[in-house]
Amino acid sequence: MNSIHKSPWLLHYDGSSCNGCDIEVLACTTPVYDVERFGVVNTGNPMHADIFLVTGGINTQNAEVVKQIYNQMPNPKVVLAIGTCACTGGVFKECYNIQGGVDTVIPVDIYVPGCAARPESIIDGVVKAVALFKEKSKDGDFVEVDEVPGDEEAETEETVAAVETEGGEE
Amino acid sequence: MSKIMSFTKIALKNLVSKPATTSYPFEPKEYPERTRGHVVLDDDPCILCGMCMRSCPPGAIKVDRAGGTWAINGYDCIQCGYCVEKCPKKCLSIVPGYTEPSSEKTIQTVKVEVPPPPKPAAKPAAPKPAADKAPENKE
Amino acid sequence: MENLITVLICAPIVMALIMALVSNDKVRGILTYLFGTVIAGLAVTVAVLWFKKGEVLTFDLPQTEIWDHAILVLEYVLMLVIIYLSVKAKKGIISVLAIVQTCLVTGLELFGPKLVIVRDHMKMDWLSVIMILIIGIVGVGIGIYAVGYMRGYHVHHSEVKDRRAFFFSIMFLFYGAMFGLVTSANLIWLYFFWEVTSVCSFLLIGYTQTEEATNNSFKALWMNLLGGLGIALAIAFAFTFIGSVDLYFIVKIASQYGNQYGLLIPIALLGFAALTKSAQFPFSGWLLGAMVAPTPSSALLHSATMVKAGVYLLVRIAIAMNGNTAGQMIYLAGGFTFFMASVLAISQSDGKKVLAYSTISNLGLIVGCAGIGTKETIWAAAFLIIFHAITKSMMFQCVGAIENSTGSRDIEDMQGLALRYPKLAFILMLGIAGMFLAPFGMLISKWAALKAFVDAPSTIMVLFIAFGSATTMFYWTKWFAKILGIGEKNEKDVTEGNEYFSMFAHAIMLLIAVTSLPIISIKVVEPYVKDVFGSAVPAISESNIWTMVILVSAIFVIPLITYGVARSVKHKDVMAYMGGANTGDNKNFVDAMGEAKELKVSNWYLDDWFGEAKLFKPAMWGGIAIILIFLGIVIGGAL
């Protein structure tokens, strides 16, 4: 049933990264690393994406954006935090406008460390993410709506639930 | 002069020549020696002075004198190399090879046997290899 | 039959007089229903009775002499009316046109040489029957619609003086004039009815008596009078060169001898007159201006029937235009108008304006068909007339009803109409689909026309159609797309039952016409073509027509099934994509100031490309050039 591992499409969002990780993500799609070998397409549209790559930490403004994009992605989906900033906030974690890593707003499946994360690490991360799909889709009928998995702190869950659109299935 | 399809030559050349793509995950990548991948501790000379901890910009290193451990969060380290520069004992080095992506942010902890109060110019006591580098769960 | 036709023409005129006296709204409504039914009944009876015989009928009305004299007198009355009105509005110059033509015609009639060949004044054939049915059924439908519409109209436009008695009276008068027009064989009679319709149109355009309306009404008047002058001149030529004012005789002679002895001149002049009536460039301005009139008059006069008088006349004389300069003038003017009007329609956001341009454009196509004047093009023209009349009338009514309910007829305000007013939206969508989608009637006709043009052969017309179809598609599609989409539910629909009655009647008529296209072709259009040309072939092979019919059903059945499928699929609602700035309800997003801002999605109007400011003048000049050049050639060639 699971066919995503052959065609994982990804969406990249630059949280508050310094561009370092950003351009490395882009570099992955270019000739030298060419992730399209694995069927990866950089879609740019959450509705078409399976893997969500976030670079950079979370700040006041982009928290909402990240949550919204996450919610617009159909199941099954995985989230990759690319770079030290996205993992923990990195060197900026003490800045007044940085809440921390991506996991402060949405559940993160794979952390890819590095400042900047190397294309090789990103590829490794994607490969690991793809392996996760096997488990994810086994989790029963994914046509069912599921709330954001609650493996994070309660506070996170609340905020995420707040942006969930209403209305279940028809 | 404007031409149409002026990229044709390059495109066709690319088409017939070998692609620039590496075969990375299938063949390991060879990093240049200077590559700043991750920080390693040679625990022999370390005196747990904490200099590295204080100088680390993101605060990735935790030095616990009492517990005798030196720990680094690979998911927090930005490979800046400042700790390496600052360490009085020059027991840190930054080497190629990145911290692996994983689904948990693990901390590498190294047990460091601190030699008895150092006598100047004395050789440190016989080192006990601190092999315990098993990752511990952080969160 | 003679008597029946007389009644058909006279009854509406009598009714008009009665309506003029009724001031009570209820009574007017009831009378309209009653009279409407009578007229429709008469029209159908005439059609059925005629069909029983199924052959061309030439006849005279009883007491033709009296009629002749009456018409003579009435022509002067008409002239005086025009003079009075135009002088009153300080546009006296217009009356010159009226005086010249009336004097010309009546002068010839009274003092001119005796006619060599006198024939019957009336003629009935398939084309007349088609027209009678259109006027009788489509027209009456609009009349019934008008009862409800005008009520709503005056609620909305309290500033407009309530002159409904006048309105309905003119409407009925118009029915009569139209019936007369399509059955007359005598050019002088035809000319008279023609003038009556012009005046009716003029009066209805000026209904609201605002400055704009008055100006536009006079614009319509002078342009139509110019056309009238064309007929008057044609009559004059016919008088002097042919010695007959029998339309059919003139056509026959001209088609036999071509451009010898100046025989083509009356044909070209009639064609010219038809161009004005059918609002071809450069005369399109009046039809656009006419959109200030209340919608029923737009539906009745300015799309379904009166403007059809122009193309009707052209189809009548088509055979005489086959392959000569007069024909070239007509088909070039038509093709050019078809293309330009469809291009101009793109830049319009006012629903009625779009319909107006589309009307001009489609009339252009019919004109083009007539100008080519071959069997196939006439086949196509006949179908275009039928489908256009039904569809356009329905759409005008629908836009009018939408305006009454929402207070706007701007296409942008029709966002999500399908949710807000499902019934109106259905009519509108059916109309739009009918206008350009495969496999609806208009498209089949257009297809036939295209094929006919290829066979003609006329490269320029083929190109006009190829490009014009593309632009047509653009403006319809964007309107269609607007209707779907999200909108607020449960808005109040003030459309009255009688309006819906008429609209749904039209919808059913449309569907019947589409599905019975092969039958209409065999029973009506082909015999007509055969009668005119001696033989007939349908422009499109029968197998194709049947496939089309099957497709029509498919286009209703398949979406029905898929709709069911789509509904049964489980899904989860999701926000529309707005770059992560959606505030959650698909209507607002987080703007640059950090606040919620309403999203707006509008259609394209391509003003820099196809705007009126940019293209209207060139289109006018193009039309003028075509007419001047070819009229010059025709007249010059004869001299």
Next chain:
Amino acid sequence: MMCKIITVVAFIILAPFIGGLLDGIDRKLSARMQGRKGPSVLQPFYDLKKLFDKQFLSVNKMQLFMVISYLIFMIVTGAMFFAGMDLLMCFFVLSTVVMFLILASSSTHSPFASIGTHREMMQMMSYEPMVLLTAIGFYLATGSFKVEDIIKMDKPAIIMLPGFFLGFVYILTIKFRKSPFDLSASHHAHQEIVRGITVEMVGPEFALTTLAEWYEYVFLLGIVGLFFVNSNPISYVVAVVVAFAAFFLEILIDNTSARVKWQLMFKLTWIISLVCGGVNLLILEYMR
């Protein structure tokens, strides 16, 4: 008759495979032209399967309904063509097909889809004249609009229709959604309208659209082939070769040009249609 039914059934069954394979070849070749290794040629099928396996999110229910209709009518168009029916009718139905796609995307009230929709309409307005002219060209060359009659000619139609062929290949660039005219759906590269007309199509819906596009590929290449097919059996081989060559040309154009704006597209396309189609048309009519 039997033969026709077989062709139609073959079309309905095989077209997705051919279309998908073409898509795969396209992606592979494009990647190679860009100096990359690229995905496997079967990648489009993996993608399709995955899309069907995804959760179905929907912005507006109307959309799915329109998308299914889009697919079905696309198949009908292709089937009509391969059944040897009237070419002009195929084209007319084709524009109805595009209508459904447009309605599908416009039903969502999404800013990006809306711009995509309008560009799609603009594209339609641009290529429609040439499409109609192509059908007319065939009629003039062979005396029939019917595909079954056209393929019975003893000379390939291309001899009479070089201008139409050029024009048609030109507009194929638009229909195949290739640079420089990939304006409304943004198949390749990143575009200001995100995914344009397909931006709100999620999972299965997007899969259906893709499927319809594959059918369209085959249908359009079929028309390219029609320029060459005649009563000589070898011509079929030639037709297939030419269709592939045309496809390759489109890939090459895609990879060697920037995306132009619709203004330029519209202007160029009409001019080319007018010149290629118009001149050839004049000549043909003169010859008649």
Next chain:
Amino acid sequence: MQDLGQDIIKLEKDEFLPEVQKKRNENWRLGQICCAFVDGTTYEVSYSFCKDLEVVHFRLEVGKDEEVLSISRIYDSAVFYENEMHELFGLNVTNMAVDCQDKLYRIKETTPFVKKEEK
């Protein structure tokens, strides 16, 4: 390391705008505006103007609750700098051509650069 125009010219508030206007008239472009909050009492606002390779720095010293006149009506591009200063430092800039109302960066904290001293 050579850098032209290192000197910082201290200006009084009333001569400030005329000076800026003069620069503008002489076709200097606005290099930057920088605010610093020192000693918990004063803002140091530095304006740099550049022409070709030259640079001139003007310095205003502003008390905590004092106001600074905006130069955004002279230099359009000052808008971003001034809004930034207002949002991050709480510097009162009056008469700005476009006032973002502290929504330039839309941060959670108010005036993060002067927090410690104020609270």
Next chain:
Amino acid sequence: MAKRSIVPFGPQHPVLPEPIHLDLVLEDETVVEALPSIGYIHRGLESLVAKKDFNEMAYVTERICGICSFMHGMGYCSTIEKIMGLEVPERANYLRTIWCEMSRLHSHLLWLGLLADAFGFEALFMECWKIREKILDMFEESTGGRVIFSVNKIGGVLKDMPAEMLADFMKRLDGMQKELKKATKVFMNDYTVKSRLEGIGILSKEDAIACGAVGPMMRASGIEVDMRKTGYAAYKDIDFQVITSDRCDSYGRCEVRIGEIFQSIEIIRQAIAQIPDTELSVMAKGFPKGEAFVRFEQPRGEAFYYSRANGTKNLDRMRVRTPTFANLPSLVKILQGAQYGDVPLLVLTIDPCISCTER
């Protein structure tokens, strides 16, 4: 009868790698109003001076941006060097120059690629990034990082480039130059590309000054300003001409940047030829006190660095005014009346770097 639509452009938008939001009010596809909004990347790292000591700040500042990272580190170090009156050894100056130009190369190539992507020329994008990888390899070999280098320290540099390495780099750059010539020709000559660049986004000379444009943006409007001419680092010893263009449009900006690519190679060539053999750094003793402004020419234009030190290990204030910040007003200006299809392109022609802008 043009009707208005509103498009929320961004923050997440595939055509822009970085989040920036624009409210675009459109008539058909013509932009009648464009309101930018930033703050999606704002971190507030300038405030870190209160928490990190001035040496650590060198590592923080180079993470302002991963594209122009090197010069941020260098710019910050220069301010402190200036405050403390440190003489940076010449070799370090030369190495800095070489790395600066390599940064410019990589940044401009990156930009060319993104520009190609914005006008939908995927193959060209790939080609540019393919070439760019070679520079990243050089960076990695010389500094140990592909995009963040961590080689600057107060008083000099941390790593040396031995002569063999420099010679090797030069050889590789020569090879690159050939490939680049071919690829950049496409930008300059291709019909479709030109149709997207010529006459798009006109910024006149006067507007450029009024909007405070800097860098290639300004030079493409015919103003000859290049901070490298002030002679910091080793530029005083290097002979080069400032590249300008009078076209004032996107094509001009592209032209200028392409010119600078080749110029950078030339500068590196000169620097390698002249590099002296000295120490790599001088020791900084004590804490700085005072303030200093420094201006450098980043790939995107002139950047201001400012530090104000008070004699403790923490600075009072550190500020970076980045070129993109200065170019934003120009962006707003050129967006007016543009076509929607050109919006990404116009955003890209200022070569935006939002992370620099917002810090």
